[in-house]
Amino acid sequence: MTVTPDAPRLHRRAPVWWMILPALVLLVGFLILPYISIVVMSFREASTKAVYGDGFTLAHYTDVIADPFIWGIVWRTVRTALIVTVVTLLLGYPVAYHLARTRSRVASLLYICVISPLLVGLVVRTFAWMIILSNNGIANSWMKALHLIDRPIQLLNTPLGVTIALIHVFLPFVILPLLGNLQAINPEIALAGRSLGASRMRTFFKVTLPLSMPGIQAGSILVFVLSISAYVTPAMLGGSQGRTMAVLVVQYLVDNFRWPAGAALAIFMAVITLAILVVYLRLTARAMRRLP
Amino acid sequence: MTLNRRHFLAALTASAGVLSLGGRAFAQAPFVIPTYGGTWAKFWEEVLLPGFTKATGIQGQLDVGLGKDFVSKIRAGGAASPYSVFMGNENIAAMLRAEGFFEPLDLTKVPNAAKLHEGLMNPENNGLRGIVSPIGLAYRTDMIQTPPKSWTDLWTNPEFKGRIGLYQIGNTGALLFLRLAGKLFGSGDMDIDTAFTKIAELAPFTQASWSGEVATALMRGDVAIAPVDWTEIMTLQDKGAPVEIVVPTEGVLAYEQSFNIVKTGAAKDQAHAYINYLIDADVQSNMAKTFYTSPVNTASTVDAALAKRIPITGDAMSKIIRFDWDKYVEIAADVADRWNREIG
Numbered sequence: 001m002t003v004t005p006d007a008p009r010l011h012r013r014a015p016v017w018w019m020i021l022p023a024l025v026l027l028v029g030f031l032i033l034p035y036i037s038i039v040v041m042s043f044r045e046a047s048t049k050a051v052y053g054d055g056f057t058l059a060h061y062t063d064v065i066a067d068p069f070i071w072g073i074v075w076r077t078v079r080t081a082l083i084v085t086v087v088t089l090l091l092g093y094p095v096a097y098h099l100a101r102t103r104s105r106v107a108s109l110l111y112i113c114v115i116s117p118l119l120v121g122l123v124v125r126t127f128a129w130m131i132i133l134s135n136n137g138i139a140n141s142w143m144k145a146l147h148l149i150d151r152p153i154q155l156l157n158t159p160l161g162v163t164i165a166l167i168h169v170f171l172p173f174v175i176l177p178l179l180g181n182l183q184a185i186n187p188e189i190a191l192a193g194r195s196l197g198a199s200r201m202r203t204f205f206k207v208t209l210p211l212s213m214p215g216i217q218a219g220s221i222l223v224f225v226l227s228i229s230a231y232v233t234p235a236m237l238g239g240s241q242g243r244t245m246a247v248l249v250v251q252y253l254v255d256n257f258r259w260p261a262g263a264a265l266a267i268f269m270a271v272i273t274l275a276i277l278v279v280y281l282r283l284t285a286r287a288m289r290r291l292p
Numbered sequence: 293m294t295l296n297r298r299h300f301l302a303a304l305t306a307s308a309g310v311l312s313l314g315g316r317a318f319a320q321a322p323f324v325i326p327t328y329g330g331t332w333a334k335f336w337e338e339v340l341l342p343g344f345t346k347a348t349g350i351q352g353q354l355d356v357g358l359g360k361d362f363v364s365k366i367r368a369g370g371a372a373s374p375y376s377v378f379m380g381n382e383n384i385a386a387m388l389r390a391e392g393f394f395e396p397l398d399l400t401k402v403p404n405a406a407k408l409h410e411g412l413m414n415p416e417n418n419g420l421r422g423i424v425s426p427i428g429l430a431y432r433t434d435m436i437q438t439p440p441k442s443w444t445d446l447w448t449n450p451e452f453k454g455r456i457g458l459y460q461i462g463n464t465g466a467l468l469f470l471r472l473a474g475k476l477f478g479s480g481d482m483d484i485d486t487a488f489t490k491i492a493e494l495a496p497f498t499q500a501s502w503s504g505e506v507a508t509a510l511m512r513g514d515v516a517i518a519p520v521d522w523t524e525i526m527t528l529q530d531k532g533a534p535v536e537i538v539v540p541t542e543g544v545l546a547y548e549q550s551f552n553i554v555k556t557g558a559a560k561d562q563a564h565a566y567i568n569y570l571i572d573a574d575v576q577s578n579m580a581k582t583f584y585t586s587p588v589n590t591a592s593t594v595d596a597a598l599a600k601r602i603p604i605t606g607d608a609m610s611k612i613i614r615f616d617w618d619k620y621v622e623i624a625a626d627v628a629d630r631w632n633r634e635i636g
Binding site: 048130136156157235248 | 508635
């Protein structure tokens with residue numbers, strides 16, 4: 001290609017900023033403006049005659065913060081998300097590790113197994129869990145057949161049922177980032193550890209695991225955020241005992257048409273999630289700085 | 293590219309053409325008809341909409357959702373509602389009515405309204421109830437020894453304890469049951485305190501968000517008895533499930549779909565024509581066959597076989613226990629909140 005003397009000058013003059021304009025329009029139009037609208041709505045007075053009243057108030061926030069019932073649901077939501085995150089990490093890591101290292105022909109099959117749940121609609125998967133977890137469902141039937149229980153254990157409409165289903169739903173979201181990260185780690189580093197006399201276990205904990213921290217961090221954040229904001233699964237499997245904040249927010253907004261209070265509740269939950277993420281990011285960033 | 297005068301004129305002409313097409317497209321914008329999903333949408337698409345177009349010449353475009361979604365869209369639409377007709381449970385319609393979103397029906401444009409059963413036209417013609425799905429007491433015939441006869445059996449028959457299914461408060465069925473409990477045991481259907489006390493006595497019970505979920509719980513045997521609408525139970529029976537439904541001695545509850553003219557909608561004439569068509573005798577008979585609903589039109593016919601399965605037809609429509617939802621609007625949010633805290 002012949003480069004004319006004018007070409008660099010023209011390139012410098014080219015207004016590159018407009019190329020981000022479509023993304024900016026999308027971001028402002030479909031994210032920032034609705035967020036602003038929700039924030040503003042959360043300060044509007046309630047009304048039974050319209051979407052919201054004319055005046056502004058802090059009452060929705062003070063009501064939320066002073067309400068032990070809300071805090072109970074917040075705690076249940078955060079606890080469920082934490083359990084789901086930890087369990088998916090524990091279950092997903094070996095799968096990701098195996099997939100990253102294997103050269104077996106069945107690797108493709110394993111990939112399909114990991115991704116296939118994502119190909120089925122969430123509602124369908126949750127319905128399947130409804131059938132599995134019900135009193136007369138597969139889980140209880142098997143436990144009875146194995147003489148582990150005499151009478152059915154209630155799994156449906158409990159936080160346990162929601163947790164089990166969320167672990168299944170979000171497992172791929174921890175495996176995939178971990179897989180990418182583990183594949184990027186040069187296997188020769190672990191081999192070097194082995195050749196210096198470290199056991200397989202020691203090599204894993206001292207070399208591979210620390211190097212996979214970025215993948216752990218990405219996967220766990222993804223699963224935590226998705227779990228905390230999950231709606232369909234808790235709504236269908238949680239019942240009153242397993243109700244989470246997302247379900248309560250939707251109930252405020254859609255069922256009871258209490259838009260300002262629902263908006264305040266949603267923002268309250270977002271702030272709590274953000275606070276937990278900031279703490280987690282700081283802790284994991286500190287841990288990663290200590291990596292060799 | 294440099295923009296010369298010829299290019300500019302061409303672009304201007306093209307723009308004018310597009311604008312005029314847009315204007316024509318807007319003028320011919322289809323009449324938007326809100327309806328529910330699943331078998332309802334299928335019926336609307338395959339039967340009701342073609343019939344409506346054939347009868348009136350009006351092209352309709354379906355918008356599938358829930359009554360609550362339609363409320364949100366009408367509210368969000370402000371002075372330009374996306375719908376000219378609202379379809380939703382009467383308790384939800386009452387809320388929009390209180391907010392001033394509806395206007396009275398012009399009955400000269402809804403001649404079929406004269407044939408409605410008593411109680412289905414709202415005061416001052418402010419909306420009518422065009423689809424009625426009665427709610428009775430459904431039970432598993434293989435799990436219950438003594439079939440229920442009265443709503444109060446839920447409290448008195450020990451066989452039902454711990455095996456009852458109820459709707460969650462987000463479903464109109466729960467509100468109907470709550471107000472029924474107030475009416476049965478308290479000073480009236482607005483005696484919410486008594487209603488809460490009595491419903492708490494039924495615990496533990498399974499709660500479901502919608503009728504399909506109650507039906508599934510009955511099918512699985514997770515619950516043995518529940519208030520459910522005929523539509524669900526007849527569908528289960530058709531599939532061979534061992535379920536039966538009775539008309540309690542006190543009468544039945546009912547999902548009553550309210551049809552209203554939206555004040556801020558653009559197609560008032562089409563909306564009137566649609567409501568008139570929907571409550572037509574033949575259309576109502578057709579719906580009864582498909583959904584096991586109770587025809588709202590006194591001229592509708594139901595054959596003997598179907599009448600055996602759906603007992604709330606004709607004169608029996610008087611067995612529907614109705615509540616005034618206009619005065620309930622003010623306390624609706626507080627009741628829902630209280631349910632979450634006290635019932636769970």
